[in-house]
Amino acid sequence: MRFVRSARTRLVIASAFLGFVSIAMMLGLVYWTANRAIEAETRNVVDAELKGLAESYSNLGVLGLARTIDRRISSSEEPDAIYVLTDRYGQTIAGNLGAWPPIVKPGSGWVEIELIRTDTDQTVPISAASISLRNGERLLVGRDASAKKRFAAALGQSVAAALIVAIVVSFIIGWLLTRMVFNRVGELSNTATEIMSGDLTHRMPMREGGDEFDRLALTLNKMLSRIELLVSNLRMTTDSLSHDLRSPLTRLRGHIEVLATTGLTDEERTNYSDRAVEEIDYILRVFTDLTEIARAEAGIGRADFEAIDLATVAKGVADFYGPVAADKGITIRVDGDVALALGNRALLSQAMSNLLENALRYAPVDSVIEVLTETKGSESILAVSDHGEGIPHSDQDRVLQPFVTLDPSRSGGSTGLGLALVAAVARLHGGAITLQDNAPGVTARLTLPTDAMKS
Amino acid sequence: MRRILIVEDDEETRNYVKRGFSDEGYSVQVADNGRDGLYLATDGSFDAIVLDRMLPELDGLSVLKSLRAAGVKTPVLLLTAVSAVDERVKGLRYGADDYLVKPFSLQELLARLEALLRRPQEQATISELSCQDLEMDLIRRSVKRGERPIELTQREFQILEFFLRRKNRVVTRSMLLEGVWGYHFDPQTNVVDVHVSKLRKQIDGADETPLLRTVRGAGYMLQDD
Numbered sequence: 221m222r223f224v225r226s227a228r229t230r231l232v233i234a235s236a237f238l239g240f241v242s243i244a245m246m247l248g249l250v251y252w253t254a255n256r257a258i259e260a261e262t263r264n265v266v267d268a269e270l271k272g273l274a275e276s277y278s279n280l281g282v283l284g285l286a287r288t289i290d291r292r293i294s295s296s297e298e299p300d301a302i303y304v305l306t307d308r309y310g311q312t313i314a315g316n317l318g319a320w321p322p323i324v325k326p327g328s329g330w331v332e333i334e335l336i337r338t339d340t341d342q343t344v345p346i347s348a349a350s351i352s353l354r355n356g357e358r359l360l361v362g363r364d365a366s367a368k369k370r371f372a373a374a375l376g377q378s379v380a381a382a383l384i385v386a387i388v389v390s391f392i393i394g395w396l397l398t399r400m401v402f403n404r405v406g407e408l409s410n411t412a413t414e415i416m417s418g419d420l421t422h423r424m425p426m427r428e429g430g431d432e433f434d435r436l437a438l439t440l441n442k443m444l445s446r447i448e449l450l451v452s453n454l455r456m457t458t459d460s461l462s463h464d465l466r467s468p469l470t471r472l473r474g475h476i477e478v479l480a481t482t483g484l485t486d487e488e489r490t491n492y493s494d495r496a497v498e499e500i501d502y503i504l505r506v507f508t509d510l511t512e513i514a515r516a517e518a519g520i521g522r523a524d525f526e527a528i529d530l531a532t533v534a535k536g537v538a539d540f541y542g543p544v545a546a547d548k549g550i551t552i553r554v555d556g557d558v559a560l561a562l563g564n565r566a567l568l569s570q571a572m573s574n575l576l577e578n579a580l581r582y583a584p585v586d587s588v589i590e591v592l593t594e595t596k597g598s599e600s601i602l603a604v605s606d607h608g609e610g611i612p613h614s615d616q617d618r619v620l621q622p623f624v625t626l627d628p629s630r631s632g633g634s635t636g637l638g639l640a641l642v643a644a645v646a647r648l649h650g651g652a653i654t655l656q657d658n659a660p661g662v663t664a665r666l667t668l669p670t671d672a673m674k675s
Numbered sequence: 676m677r678r679i680l681i682v683e684d685d686e687e688t689r690n691y692v693k694r695g696f697s698d699e700g701y702s703v704q705v706a707d708n709g710r711d712g713l714y715l716a717t718d719g720s721f722d723a724i725v726l727d728r729m730l731p732e733l734d735g736l737s738v739l740k741s742l743r744a745a746g747v748k749t750p751v752l753l754l755t756a757v758s759a760v761d762e763r764v765k766g767l768r769y770g771a772d773d774y775l776v777k778p779f780s781l782q783e784l785l786a787r788l789e790a791l792l793r794r795p796q797e798q799a800t801i802s803e804l805s806c807q808d809l810e811m812d813l814i815r816r817s818v819k820r821g822e823r824p825i826e827l828t829q830r831e832f833q834i835l836e837f838f839l840r841r842k843n844r845v846v847t848r849s850m851l852l853e854g855v856w857g858y859h860f861d862p863q864t865n866v867v868d869v870h871v872s873k874l875r876k877q878i879d880g881a882d883e884t885p886l887l888r889t890v891r892g893a894g895y896m897l898q899d900d
Contacts, residue, residue, distance in 0.1 A: 497780075497892065508861065511757070536856070540862075540866060541866060543866070543869040543873050544864055544866050544869045566859055566860070569858060573862060577862065577863055580864070
């Protein structure tokens, strides 16, 4: 059944049932306690009366007792009182019952029977106790229980009425409670539906309170922001990729078409085929870089993590680029303190190489590029600083994205993916890359956590 | 004549590679799927195997694994479409001797395969290397051209040693990058060329016969005889 399967219906029923059961238990206890109290009271009175009458028998004899009984019956103080006094042969001497009830044996304790009262001629329920007297007479004292029964019935009725009210109230409370919960869930669900239909800018509604639902909404919103960022990055990457590949592919096509024409000199032919190969190499570099970025983002490469001193990596790469820098009149100065981290050596070497290539691209002639490694607190740092024109503040985050190059005239051979790959490698290692003003120039700072080393 | 086995499913690539090796004087046999490739390779009569990673029937890594498990030690060069570093490591772990990412230049493939074939001699312990009148003393770490002593940095020495051990063979830029520096990425600038030209200035004087030749579209060659 669809109706019962809905979580909301189940919750209403469950809470109503719980409310009902607890109220029913309470009322039941009241009913039982009240009846017991009345019963106990009756027994105390009857016991006391039996004792009193037995005393009159001892003092006044059987006739005195009969007179006492008659007097009690005729007085209107206790209209519910029942008495029977018989002689040893069962012959009634006094009382307001026709005869000794045959099922009652004297001294057998408390009994509940139905008998005809001679004074009112009505069949009534009686609670009674009896004793045998010294000369074989028998005495029974009881109470007409019909009043008690009526009270019990009335009490039962009011308890039942209260229970019906309880059912209704429980249902209403259950419904209100679930409505409160489900309204919030409904809001979240509706927003999620809107987001699913394609609008990633939507956010979950939040209220002032900061309750569990708000915390859930907050978490969902954070997740949505992350997804939105990834999707927009992906969109931008695809757009830029198609642009970035179309240009070299167009040039490549041009070169091949020229090669297909007749009448080229050997020199021209060599020139065009060289340029065609250059275009292909560029396209391949874009592919390779994108693959590396995607793999790093996906966490592939963690399996090869080992203890690495960033200083060694930095010195190696700086040494590798030394002659290129020298050709441009640039000095690479390495100031390498031990900076240990867990990492993928190949990827970190490539990241360092990308940072250095970037610095070399923008550093002016006869300047110094500083490479610094150090450990600060729980971070290992690798910083590459140049003294070029620098990056405007507003662009410092943007250049970390794929295909963003600020100065196309200087991008010669660059795929625009170098820093994006460094950023991806940093994230793979649980670290980060930041670009800062070096006044003039840029400091690219790669920070990796060292705490992974200890575990 | 050296015998080469090429296991590659793409017909055009296979023919292009086959022609390249035949032109260089190799005897070439081909297979277009992993099962045939494994069958042919198991008899161990080849000097080297060029194995594609993605193959029908049985993929390249499985072929490689089975070969090595069967005790066949023929050098294997793995061709792959995946350039990532960890994939390279995986290939080598399975027993490949070298690894080349598609698309590759034929020159690069030829140079690398040649290097694989000559590998054993390379391992031999020798204390001196030479090329024409260029001599390298590996123990005293000194180099001289005829009577002219040459002062080399440690890095230049390493590069020259790399060339000397492969003289008369093409050495590509990526072979240098991997062999001398241990890097597997492709630098966006011509770093390797700058290193080589620095070395060349040292060993090839103005009035001397040039030894270190540039091979167009491939790399370099240190020429003896």
